[in-house]
Amino acid sequence: MSESKIKNMAEFASVSGISRPTISKYFNDPTSVRATIRTRIEAALEEHDYRPNIYAMNQNRRLTKNIGIVVPYLSDPFFAEIARNIEQRCIAAGFWPTLFSSHGSRELECNILDSLRSLKPAGVLFAPLGRASDRSVIEKFCKDVPTVLFDSDLEGIGAAFVGSDNYSFVAQSVEYLVRSGAPPSFFEMRTPANPNANKRRKAYISIMERLGFEPDVIKVDGEGWAFEDIGYRGAMHVLSQDTLASDTLLCSNDRLAIGFLAAAFEKGIRVGREPDSALRVAAHDDHPFSRFTCPSLTTVAHDYEAVSNRSVETLFELIEGGGRLTSRTEKLFEARLILRASA
Amino acid sequence: MSESKIKNMAEFASVSGISRPTISKYFNDPTSVRATIRTRIEAALEEHDYRPNIYAMNQNRRLTKNIGIVVPYLSDPFFAEIARNIEQRCIAAGFWPTLFSSHGSRELECNILDSLRSLKPAGVLFAPLGRASDRSVIEKFCKDVPTVLFDSDLEGIGAAFVGSDNYSFVAQSVEYLVRSGAPPSFFEMRTPANPNANKRRKAYISIMERLGFEPDVIKVDGEGWAFEDIGYRGAMHVLSQDTLASDTLLCSNDRLAIGFLAAAFEKGIRVGREPDSALRVAAHDDHPFSRFTCPSLTTVAHDYEAVSNRSVETLFELIEGGGRLTSRTEKLFEARLILRASA
DNA sequence: AAAAAAACTTAACGCGCGTCAATATTTAAT
DNA sequence: ATTAAATATTGACGCGCGTTAAGTTTTTTT
Structure with missing residues (x-):
């Protein structure tokens, strides 16, 4: 590993002997460049450990790689678990998930949506508070940002709902x-x-x-x-x-x-x-x-796996579809009885 | 509220009748502009709901307003609660906290630190896995990013430690x-x-x-x-x-x-x-x-409040001190017996 | 009221990267 | 080997905002 710190893509382009636009393409999608080029870039990456500036990247990109995950109450291990599941799937698909908890508060839920807007996320996976939610705020948000609701449905809001039956x-x-x-x-x-x-x-x-x-x-x-x-x-x-x-x-x-x-x-x-x-x-x-x-x-x-899996898949379809699905889908998964000692 | 969508600071400057550098100053610190100017900006803000692009903001700023919060295991409600506490305090101080969980995995913990680097955070509040942590990776991270450890200490690493005794x-x-x-x-x-x-x-x-x-x-x-x-x-x-x-x-x-x-x-x-x-x-x-x-x-x-409070305060001191404290401090809070029925 | 200090405006540059058009090179097809 | 298609390169512009320098206005001090 070379000692020289590389501070921007132009510098990395010159040390790797590949043009900057191609390097840019590579970082947006490694498979979009020829294999020979790709290996040369990756070799140079090993040498110089350069990483693109995410702020500059996201500045003009039509769509960031960010995904917002919002749950109503993270101190409930149920939501912590489902959030973990979803998070992992997003990372595996090359996205940057960010986790938010409304902590049971309507005001906080609205603030989170507000923050989320400035993050310009590719999509949002959102489990609303429910009764305490500010419907009109959420409705407006879902019109602007591709959003899949999960766990708790707000009828007619969001591009899709995934939950348990x-x-x-x-x-x-x-x-x-x-x-x-x-x-x-x-x-x-x-x-x-x-x-x-x-x-x-x-x-x-x-x-x-x-x-x-x-x-x-x-x-x-x-x-x-x-x-x-x-x-x-x-x-x-x-x-x-x-x-x-x-x-x-x-x-x-x-x-x-x-x-x-x-x-x-x-x-x-x-x-x-x-x-x-x-x-x-x-x-x-x-x-x-x-x-x-x-x-x-x-x-x-709950079928944890199925719910988180499907939520993420649906969001990806939504993102690929440019933020619109043909119609609002509602998918409910069956539950499974767990027999223990109390009844 | 006017219908026209304002797309950048220059436009907002012109509709509000205030120069762009002053607007920029305002968003970095509202108290840094004169009261008369501030009220005019805030009035215009009511009218036009403009928000600066966070990516452009963070691009060249010496320090972002981001703070990373890393816990070892978010499905444990103990950590969920302490994270909530810390999160709220950071928001109150005008920062952007982002929550990460290592989910008990050494590899994930390293990946999080990696992601955190590109976020260029002002500081990080970090509860390491402990035995499973990759000491050398964390040590290197703490040299580059102002970090306060909490809950679980790694001796000599980070600018400070705050936990319970x-x-x-x-x-x-x-x-x-x-x-x-x-x-x-x-x-x-x-x-x-x-x-x-x-x-x-x-x-x-x-x-x-x-x-x-x-x-x-x-x-x-x-x-x-x-x-x-x-x-x-x-x-x-x-x-x-x-x-x-x-x-x-x-x-x-x-x-x-x-x-x-x-x-x-x-x-x-x-x-x-x-x-x-x-x-x-x-x-x-x-x-x-x-x-x-x-x-x-x-x-x-635990004295939850005291630990999260002190962690955040220490990080703020660290940030204000330009990333260095005079010496590594270790603060341990006393615990309190809770008498219930089991003993 | 005059002088000094503080805060503002104007103009302009730079940050790091996305993206595009024109051109050159490589690869695949014939 | 020739041609067509795919992919790279070169050069340049723009994004939205931070920041600075020089000049102007407002506020505070005396």
């Missing part, structure tokens, strides 16, 4: 709970942050009715994204009243269930599918921690 | 456990990913010896960052052998304890500080989920 989640859980014991009550937040929660409630009601049972929805108070705490408090309240309609509870999501199980444990209520248990508890999402609840949580899993 | 963690936990019951055995991974783990073990041994007790370290197998799973498997192994030297266990960190408690529950072993409990378990970190373990986990908390 909430009906499938609830069908799996309710049908299992019914055939292995009593039909479940549904445990959720009174004002869910996320549209998925509403879809799950509706699915619960419709499936229960189809099976000939009376739906029973338990709504607990609490705002924001501290779901475990809301589940815990709600469960403490519900369990102390002893007015449960069923000995089987289906929580809208795992994080509520984590709080619920903590409360049940504290109250000395045995949860599980053994005969001596007082309660069965199941939920949805297959949160990374649900293996380690006490008892371990019976839940329904 | 591992001795303080263990002092709090061991002293509490001793005065409220039996002296604890120490439960940890055989090959810890993180230097903090080694410091905690050493602290444990020294404190036990100081108090006149025989240290007992239980090492369990497992590689990587799936700590809960490692704790679970380790506990299943240890608990089935029934060779525990003490009825009190101190886990190196909360994530191991989360796995441990799941195993104990599964084995029907009662954990807690009531007389009828078979085992007491405590740990360190005050992980966001430790409130919801069964039983809730007695642990020792």
